[in-house]
Amino acid sequence: MERKQYQLGDIVQMKKPHPCGSNEMEVIRLGMDIRIKCVGCKHSVLVPRAKFESKLKKVLRSNPSASELKAD
Numbered sequence: 432m433e434r435k436q437y438q439l440g441d442i443v444q445m446k447k448p449h450p451c452g453s454n455e456m457e458v459i460r461l462g463m464d465i466r467i468k469c470v471g472c473k474h475s476v477l478v479p480r481a482k483f484e485s486k487l488k489k490v491l492r493s494n495p496s497a498s499e500l501k502a503d
């Protein structure tokens with residue numbers, strides 16, 4: 432079984448798309464609860480970690496700003 436790894440700033444895909452039509456969410460806060468922001472409409476929601484992991488489909492992009500920093 433694939434292990435889901437995510438970190439702050441990652442763009443993730445959820446099993447159900449957001450009502451606005453976008454299915455890309457950015458992880459903007461990690462903790463007991465996880466805050467994700469819809470890339471399409473910028474709406475953010477706070478979800479318990481267990482719920483987030485059950486709804487997470489896959490990580491699309493790992494922390495875009497971190498990869499910019501190490502790009503040469």
Ligand SMILES: [Zn+2]
Nearest residue numbers: 449451469472
């Ligand atoms: Zn949205």
